[in-house]
Amino acid sequence: MKNPYLPVIVKVKRAYFESDDRSLKTIDVEKPEGFSFLPGQFCEISIFGRGEAPFGIASAPSEDFLRFTINKAGYVTTAIHWLEEGDEIGIRGPLGNYYPVELFERKNVLIVSGGFAFTTLRSLLLYLLEERERYKNIILIYGARRPDLLLYREELFELEKREDLEIHLTVDTEFPGWTRHVGFVPQVLERVNPPAEDTYLVMCGPPAMIKFTLPVIEKLGFPPERVFTSLERRMKCGIGKCGRCNIGPYYVCRDGPVFSLDKLRTLPREY
Amino acid sequence: MRRIKKEAIEKKLKELAKDYRIFAPMNGDVKETGGEFEECFPRLSGKCAFLPPEEEILRYKDGKVEETPEDKPIILFGIRPCDARAISLIELAMRDEKFPDVYFLRKKEKGIIISIACKEPGDTCFCTSFGHGPFSTQGSDALLVEKDDYYLVLGNEKFFKLFGEGEEAREEDKEYFEEAKKRAEEKIEKIPVDNLGEKLLSRIEDPVWEKISRKCLNCGACTFLCPTCYCFDIQDLERSWGVSRRRYWDSCMFSIYTKEASGHNPRPTHRERVRNRIMHKFSYYPYLYGEFGCTGCGRCVVYCPVNFDIREVLKILGGSG
Amino acid sequence: MIERIREEARKAFEEGKIEILIGFGRGTLRATPIFIEKKEDVDKLIWDDTCWINLATYLRRFRGKKTGIVAKGCDARSVVALIAEKQLKREDVYIIGVPCQGMKNEKGEEFLSCRYCEYPTPPVYDVLVGEKREGKKENYPDVSEFESMPPEKRWEFFSEEAKKCIRCYACREACPMCYCEECFVDSLDPRWLEPGLSLSSLQFWHLVRAYHQAGRCSDCGACERACPMDVKILYLTRKLNKEVRELFGFVTGLDPEALPPLGTYSTEDKEEFIL
Ligand SMILES: Cc1cc2nc3c(=O)[nH]c(=O)nc-3n(C[C@H](O)[C@H](O)[C@H](O)COP(=O)(O)OP(=O)(O)OC[C@H]3O[C@@H](n4cnc5c(N)ncnc54)[C@H](O)[C@@H]3O)c2cc1C
Ligand code: SF4
Ligand code: SF4
Ligand code: SF4
Numbered sequence: 001m002k003n004p005y006l007p008v009i010v011k012v013k014r015a016y017f018e019s020d021d022r023s024l025k026t027i028d029v030e031k032p033e034g035f036s037f038l039p040g041q042f043c044e045i046s047i048f049g050r051g052e053a054p055f056g057i058a059s060a061p062s063e064d065f066l067r068f069t070i071n072k073a074g075y076v077t078t079a080i081h082w083l084e085e086g087d088e089i090g091i092r093g094p095l096g097n098y099y100p101v102e103l104f105e106r107k108n109v110l111i112v113s114g115g116f117a118f119t120t121l122r123s124l125l126l127y128l129l130e131e132r133e134r135y136k137n138i139i140l141i142y143g144a145r146r147p148d149l150l151l152y153r154e155e156l157f158e159l160e161k162r163e164d165l166e167i168h169l170t171v172d173t174e175f176p177g178w179t180r181h182v183g184f185v186p187q188v189l190e191r192v193n194p195p196a197e198d199t200y201l202v203m204c205g206p207p208a209m210i211k212f213t214l215p216v217i218e219k220l221g222f223p224p225e226r227v228f229t230s231l232e233r234r235m236k237c238g239i240g241k242c243g244r245c246n247i248g249p250y251y252v253c254r255d256g257p258v259f260s261l262d263k264l265r266t267l268p269r270e271y
Numbered sequence: 272m273r274r275i276k277k278e279a280i281e282k283k284l285k286e287l288a289k290d291y292r293i294f295a296p297m298n299g300d301v302k303e304t305g306g307e308f309e310e311c312f313p314r315l316s317g318k319c320a321f322l323p324p325e326e327e328i329l330r331y332k333d334g335k336v337e338e339t340p341e342d343k344p345i346i347l348f349g350i351r352p353c354d355a356r357a358i359s360l361i362e363l364a365m366r367d368e369k370f371p372d373v374y375f376l377r378k379k380e381k382g383i384i385i386s387i388a389c390k391e392p393g394d395t396c397f398c399t400s401f402g403h404g405p406f407s408t409q410g411s412d413a414l415l416v417e418k419d420d421y422y423l424v425l426g427n428e429k430f431f432k433l434f435g436e437g438e439e440a441r442e443e444d445k446e447y448f449e450e451a452k453k454r455a456e457e458k459i460e461k462i463p464v465d466n467l468g469e470k471l472l473s474r475i476e477d478p479v480w481e482k483i484s485r486k487c488l489n490c491g492a493c494t495f496l497c498p499t500c501y502c503f504d505i506q507d508l509e510r511s512w513g514v515s516r517r518r519y520w521d522s523c524m525f526s527i528y529t530k531e532a533s534g535h536n537p538r539p540t541h542r543e544r545v546r547n548r549i550m551h552k553f554s555y556y557p558y559l560y561g562e563f564g565c566t567g568c569g570r571c572v573v574y575c576p577v578n579f580d581i582r583e584v585l586k587i588l589g590g591s592g
Numbered sequence: 593m594i595e596r597i598r599e600e601a602r603k604a605f606e607e608g609k610i611e612i613l614i615g616f617g618r619g620t621l622r623a624t625p626i627f628i629e630k631k632e633d634v635d636k637l638i639w640d641d642t643c644w645i646n647l648a649t650y651l652r653r654f655r656g657k658k659t660g661i662v663a664k665g666c667d668a669r670s671v672v673a674l675i676a677e678k679q680l681k682r683e684d685v686y687i688i689g690v691p692c693q694g695m696k697n698e699k700g701e702e703f704l705s706c707r708y709c710e711y712p713t714p715p716v717y718d719v720l721v722g723e724k725r726e727g728k729k730e731n732y733p734d735v736s737e738f739e740s741m742p743p744e745k746r747w748e749f750f751s752e753e754a755k756k757c758i759r760c761y762a763c764r765e766a767c768p769m770c771y772c773e774e775c776f777v778d779s780l781d782p783r784w785l786e787p788g789l790s791l792s793s794l795q796f797w798h799l800v801r802a803y804h805q806a807g808r809c810s811d812c813g814a815c816e817r818a819c820p821m822d823v824k825i826l827y828l829t830r831k832l833n834k835e836v837r838e839l840f841g842f843v844t845g846l847d848p849e850a851l852p853p854l855g856t857y858s859t860e861d862k863e864e865f866i867l
């Protein structure tokens with residue numbers, strides 16, 4: 001019997017702050033042998049002596065490291081922020097399900113995101129671009145409060161130059177030197193007005209963004225079975241055993257974190 | 272059916288304490304003993320043996336992760352049949368091809384569970400509601416029925432190998448068994464549970480939940496004592512030699528159980544928490560595993576400080592109360 | 593008695609004094625808390641010697657609503673203590689006081705807290721149902737008995753009781769005064785005590801819980817009765833209440849204006865313990 005509670009020890013290859021206020025830190029860690037995953041999956045990161053917490057994988061499946069970007073929120077995340085290059089941590093994974101990339105083939109894909117929830121969407125975006133010809137139009141709409149809170153922005157600025165990809169970056173209010181969109185994600189989405197036809201929508205963001213984006217999505221005509229989102233719930237085991245992350249009969253850690261809107265509508269609103 | 276002298280079984284149990292960890296009812300609770308046991312309906316159930324209140328799940332030592340070594344196999348003796356069933360219900364959640372709960376399963380696979388039939392069920396028992404009863408064998412390697420200075424035994428090979436085969440039961444033993452079974456079953460209140468899972472699901476937003484749950488203190492006593500509740504928390508303890516990662520009983524009745532780092536709580540009040548407890552046992556469990564997650568042992572009824580009576584709740588929600 | 597309670601409850605609804613009433617109804621094993629929202633339902637109220645839950649525990653859930661409570665002496669004192677700690681507003685709570693005859697367990701034995709109860713009659717109420725009852729004036733004889741034990745014996749007793757605990761926190765949740773947003777046992781940073789059932793953790797839990805109640809606890813005994821494991825915990829809070837009375841002359845829940853001594857600072861405080 002393989003013991004799913006045992007983490008693998010890996011070294012931190014790079015650790016750096018994403019945002020000016022140092023609330024977001026990215027760590028790139030060694031990828032354990034045989035570790036294969038799809039975009040949307042997550043890992044439990046162990047800081048031994050402090051505990052474990054779940055984080056979405058931000059690296060693409062083809063990259064030779066695992067990337068996580070961590071918002072300083074509490075006990076474990078604070079300790080993750082102390083990490084430096086060369087430190088050892090434990091990881092368990094990949095855990096959970098993934099964005100239904102099989103369904104996206106020969107379809108348009110629209111990615112809508114806000115704040116640091118963008119992590120697994122970087123993974124998704126790079127994954128889709130690897131075999132670009134399998135998909136039709138790819139559009140990304142991504143916003144944050146300030147430019148420095150946009151994750152992986154240098155990389156996104158590079159990707160903006162590509163012809164086969166439409167990227168809309170936005171910040172909440174004007175900033176000196178900022179030449180892209182200004183406004184909240186739902187407003188930009190409305191402005192961009194992407195066609196719903198033949199399109200799958202993937203959406204991750206803070207609760208407020210989701211709340212105000214949902215009516216826009218509906219207006220644009222996306223049917224709930226083609227809208228996917230990744231949920232967060234407090235987690236411990238990450239493997240459907242400790243009980244706490246259930247929504248109805250599904251465990252977010254094991255059967256999620258990715259759910260379609262139409263599935264969510266059949267479940268108690270416990271997220 | 273076999274018959275074995277009580278003395279022989281008691282003696283054997285003490286001998287086995289050398290190679291097994293014996294858990295049995297003692298002073299009112301199931302606990303580890305040297306082979307002694309007491310005839311009672313224990314307050315802390317048989318789950319203590321297979322899912323203890325506190326258990327190490329790994330060690331971190333000298334930069335390496337180690338699985339916690341296995342202890343001696345377990346004999347759980349003298350519990351009621353409902354508690355044996357309860358362990359098989361927990362097993363449904365722990366057995367998982369992709370992510371098996373190694374620590375529970377390795378104990379369960381090597382362990383032996385011996386229950387004693389419940390000839391005098393209590394006023395709060397409702398086990399027959401779930402198609403089982405005070406003489407149920409589900410989850411037991413052997414079911415013993417006391418008769419004079421003998422036990423009548425319905426057992427499997429695992430049991431007879433350890434405890435001996437005794438002698439073939441007589442015709443009158445079988446009659447005794449059937450009669451005692453019938454008498455016990457007749458005493459038990461049966462609560463209608465037909466289609467309960469679906470009924471509950473269709474009432475998930477029903478205002479009745481607020482009414483039902485209001486008096487609940489969200490204290491967790493019901494879930495800690497429930498023989499089928501298995502939820503746990505995981506925490507790291509620092510030790511001189513490294514880190515011991517452990518799990519502890521936890522409960523969906525607690526507000527911090529689901530409270531996130533941001534302060535957001537998807538189950539903010541007693542309403543959502545009580546609903547989850549009831550739904551998990553009577554709707555999600557049947558949906559996921561085809562069985563209700565309750566044995567009808569009545570502990571949550573007896574030990575709830577505010578007399579939250581799950582039987583009444585089932586009657587209301589199932590439409591018969 | 594029951595009729596008088598129902599009558600006062602009905603009147604309170606009719607006069608618009610309350611929107612909801614917390615009282616006792618008939619349960620399956622004993623009296624159970626009920627929440628009444630319309631006057632037609634007041635006939636569901638009962639009163640007997642199994643009404644041992646402290647109903648003040650529920651009051652914070654209804655903040656901002658005019659809430660009635662059927663309160664025996666100790667419940668009413670908890671209400672007063674909650675008002676003093678600014679958890680409730682006096683004008684939001686309507687106390688139907690019931691002079692208490694003493695509560696009993698399943699075997700018909702009177703609980704310890706009732707046996708020595710000094711305030712069976714609510715000291716503060718909006719309406720009192722029935723004749724006032726005199727309390728006992730024995731000043732914690734059970735605690736004195738405990739104090740007279742040699743220290744090793746006391747430690748042994750304390751340890752044996754703590755050992756029975758499974759940390760379900762039923763005691764905490766049954767207590768009207770345990771309302772902290774984050775209980776010290778749940779805090780990770782700082783982590784005051786380890787999780788689990790080691791003796792030292794259990795002892796710590798029991799001691800600190802009791803300390804947090806010093807001079808705030810009304811000796812209702814609901815915590816001990818809520819405990820599924822029959823752990824004795826009242827002797828600890830009672831001991832501390834006795835100390836607070838002797839050191840500061842303070843008794844919980846008599847005056848909604850009076851803050852508990854350990855929550856206040858006064859230049860008159862005794863300093864004997866400061867060296
Ligand atoms: C599938 C998934 C992916 C996530 N991806 C990311 C990510 O990429 N970047 C990021 O910054 N955050 C992510 N989170 C949120 C992150 O897990 C929490 O912020 C983190 O657990 C907080 O831990 P803490 O110990 O610092 O907080 P504390 O409040 O001190 O929490 C203590 C424990 O509670 C649990 N916990 C508390 N809040 C959460 C929560 N929101 N989600 C899950 N468990 C929680 C953890 O087990 C944690 O160890 C993700 C959560 C989930 C469920
Ligand atoms: S009766 Fe209560 S304690 Fe017993 S199994 Fe059912 S839910 Fe659990
Ligand atoms: S009822 Fe609650 S505590 Fe019990 S197993 Fe279900 S989720 Fe866990
Ligand atoms: S024991 Fe009773 S009060 Fe406590 S959580 Fe369970 S139902 Fe609620």
Ligand code: SF4
Binds near residue numbers: 760764823
């Ligand atoms: S109610 Fe009893 S068992 Fe539960 S935490 Fe309190 S003392 Fe411990």
Ligand code: FES
Binds near residue numbers: 236237240245252
């Ligand atoms: S985190 Fe344990 S069940 Fe999902």
